[in-house]
Every structure is written in C-alpha cells, then in structure tokens.
Amino acid sequence: MPTALLIVHGLVAVALLGAITHQVLATWAPVHNRFGSVFSRFRAVPAASFANAVILLYAVSACLGGLVYLYFRVDIRPGLEQAGQWSALGLFDLKEHFVAIGAALLPAYWISWQRPLSDERPRTSAALTLILAFVVWWSFLIGHVVNNIRGFGL
Amino acid sequence: MTSSPLFCRFASAYGTSFAVFYVVALKFDLALFTVYPSLGVVLLGTHHPTDAADPAVGFVAPAMYWYGWVATAALAALMTGLIAVALPARWAKGGVWPVIVWVAPVAAMIACVCLTLPWFRL
Numbered sequence: 001m002p003t004a005l006l007i008v009h010g011l012v013a014v015a016l017l018g019a020i021t022h023q024v025l026a027t028w029a030p031v032h033n034r035f036g037s038v039f040s041r042f043r044a045v046p047a048a049s050f051a052n053a054v055i056l057l058y059a060v061s062a063c064l065g066g067l068v069y070l071y072f073r074v075d076i077r078p079g080l081e082q083a084g085q086w087s088a089l090g091l092f093d094l095k096e097h098f099v100a101i102g103a104a105l106l107p108a109y110w111i112s113w114q115r116p117l118s119d120e121r122p123r124t125s126a127a128l129t130l131i132l133a134f135v136v137w138w139s140f141l142i143g144h145v146v147n148n149i150r151g152f153g154l
Numbered sequence: 155m156t157s158s159p160l161f162c163r164f165a166s167a168y169g170t171s172f173a174v175f176y177v178v179a180l181k182f183d184l185a186l187f188t189v190y191p192s193l194g195v196v197l198l199g200t201h202h203p204t205d206a207a208d209p210a211v212g213f214v215a216p217a218m219y220w221y222g223w224v225a226t227a228a229l230a231a232l233m234t235g236l237i238a239v240a241l242p243a244r245w246a247k248g249g250v251w252p253v254i255v256w257v258a259p260v261a262a263m264i265a266c267v268c269l270t271l272p273w274f275r276l
Contacts, residue, residue, distance in 0.1 A: 066221070070191040073218050090273025097180065097266040100224045101259050104172030104231060107165035108255050127256035131263075 002071040006147070009064035013140050016057035023050040024133040027126045047129075051113035054132065055106050062103050065139075069096075080149070088146055095142045102135035160239050166255045167238030172231035173262035176223060180269055185222025186229065190215050 026047035031040045080089055105128055112125035145152060178184065188201040193215050203217055 069220070070189075070218070073216055074192045078216065086273050090270050093270050093273065094266060096220050097176070097270070098263055100176055100220075100227070101173050101262055101266075104176075104228070105169040105255075105259055107161075108169040111162050111165045124252040124255060131256060131259055 002068060002075070005064060005068050005071075009061060009068055010143075012057055012061045012064060013136075013143070016054065016061050016136055017140055019050050019053045019057060020129070020133045020136045023047045023054060024129050026050075027129050048113050051110060055110055058103065058106060058132070058136070062099055065099065065143075076146075080146075085149065088149055091142045092146050095139045098135045099139055102132050105131065159243070163238050163241075164235040166251055168231045168235035170255050170258040171234035172227050173259040175230040175234075176227035177262045177265045177269070179223040179226040180266065183219065184226050185219040186225035187222045189218040189221055191218060192216065 022042065022045050025043045026045045029043050030047075031043045036044075077089065109125070109128040109132060112128055183200050185200040187199065188197045189195075190197070200219065200222065201217065203215060
C-alpha cells in the first residue's frame with residue numbers, strides 16, 4: 001500500500017511539475033512566436049489556462065504526500081535518524097513547511113488568475129506562481145533525494 | 155462566488171495569515187493535535203512522549219506534529235479570513251495588500267529555514 005501510494009504521489013508530482021513549469025515560464029519569460037524552438041513553444045502557452053490544473057494537482061499531491069508521510073514517520077525516519085542523516089531530515093522538514101504554506105496560497109493564486117483586472121494583479125499572479133513553482137520543485141527534488149538516499153551514497 | 159470581492163479578500167487574508175500563524179505554531183510548538191501513527195492514536199493538543207514516559211517511547215511510538223501545526227494555522231487563518239470579510243470594504247483597499255499576499259509567504263519560508271537550521275548543525 002505505501003509503495004503504491006508513493007508511486008501515484010510521484011506520478012501526480014510529475015504532472016504538477018510540468019504544469020507549474022509551463023506556467024511560470026509562460027509568465028516570466030513569455031514569447032508569442034509559436035513556431036520557434038522547442039523552448040520557445042514551451043513558453044508560448046496561455047499561462048492562465050494552467051491555473052485550475054495546478055490547483056487540482058497540488059491538492060491531490062499534497063493529500064497523497066500527507067498519507068505517505070504517516071508511513072515515512074514510522075518506517076523510514078527512525079532509520080534515517082539512527083544513520084545520522086540529520087541534513088536530509090532537515091531538508092525534508094523544509095519540504096513539509098513549504099508545502100503547507102503553498103497549499104494555503106492556492107485560493108489567492110486562483111483568484112489572481114481569475115481576475116486580472118488591475119495593474120497589480122499580473123504582478124501578484126506572477127509572484128504567487130513563482131512561489132508555488134519553487135515549492136513544487138523543492139518538494140520534488142528533496143522527496144526524490146530522501147526516497148533514494150542510499151543510491152546517492154549518503 | 156469566484157469573482158466576489160469578498161472571496162478575494164478572504165483568499166488574500168487566508169493565505170497571508172496562514173503563513174504567519176504557521177511559523178508561530180512551528181516556533182512555539184502549537185499543534186492542535188498530536189498523531190501517533192504506529193498506535194493509531196490522535197491526542198488533542200501538543201504531546202511529547204518524553205513528557206509522560208521514558209524517552210525510548212519516542213522510538214517505539216513516534217509522535218507527529220506537522221498535521222497539528224497545519225490545523226492550528228488553518229484555524230487561525232480561517233478566523234482571520236472571516237474577520238477580513240467582515241471589515242468595511244474601504245479598509246481592504248490599498249496598494250499594499252497585493253504585495254503582502256506574496257511577501258508574507260516568502261518571509262514565512264525564510265523563517266522556516268531559520269527554525270530548521272539546527273538540524274544541519276547536528
């Protein structure tokens with residue numbers, strides 16, 4: 001059961017990573033030429049259209065992570081503590097904190113992409129998207145480091 | 155509801171205050187409840203196994219506070235959001251709110267890094 005949950009959590013995280021990366025690049029480095037390089041086309045997507053998908057994927061990924069975390073605390077973390085992997089545990093704790101703060105931003109993020117009315121809105125939505133992208137990338141990378149910590153030779 | 159100014163005000167206040175209250179809950183260890191996953195027990199409030207039993211209990215029945223910290227911050231942020239909705243509209247207008255809604259979470263994340271630094275000195 002924990003392995004299945006972890007795999008689904010990882011797959012949802014990959015989808016979320018793709019969506020938020022598309023959106024953050026389309027917001028911060030937009031291009032309007034859809035016929036350029038692969039990187040140009042990657043940035044030429046309509047950023048607002050990703051907002052609902054990002055919210056859904058973030059919520060599902062956070063819920064799955066919250067479930068997997070129970071197994072991690074009982075089965076994995078004591079072993080890491082005994083092995084003295086304090087830095088890895090510290091990085092993982094930061095992942096928990098960032099994910100919680102990011103989850104609470106989702107309503108404001110959603111509103112900011114729904115109502116691009118005033119001059120302030122585009123800046124707010126761009127900033128919130130960047131924060132969420134950082135949280136998602138951090139969580140993805142740290143999750144994989146901790147998951148594969150033996151493979152890293154740590 | 156989606157385009158309601160009230161929901162907009164609630165969402166901004168909720169996200170901002172959650173970040174602040176989460177750091178407070180983390181700093182002062184204010185978990186609304188404590189989870190003991192190996193025992194399948196949830197206790198109201200913050201409970202440290204070492205408070206009432208041998209420190210070794212912490213290895214046999216590890217306690218989890220993260221869910222409790224999130225619940226504490228979510229409850230406090232919910233109340234702040236409702237207060238923000240109840241405030242007169244003219245108080246909610248102004249140039250600083252769209253900035254605070256993303257500055258507060260960034261500041262909270264930096265505070266979390268500072269509070270986690272001891273892990274890296276072990």
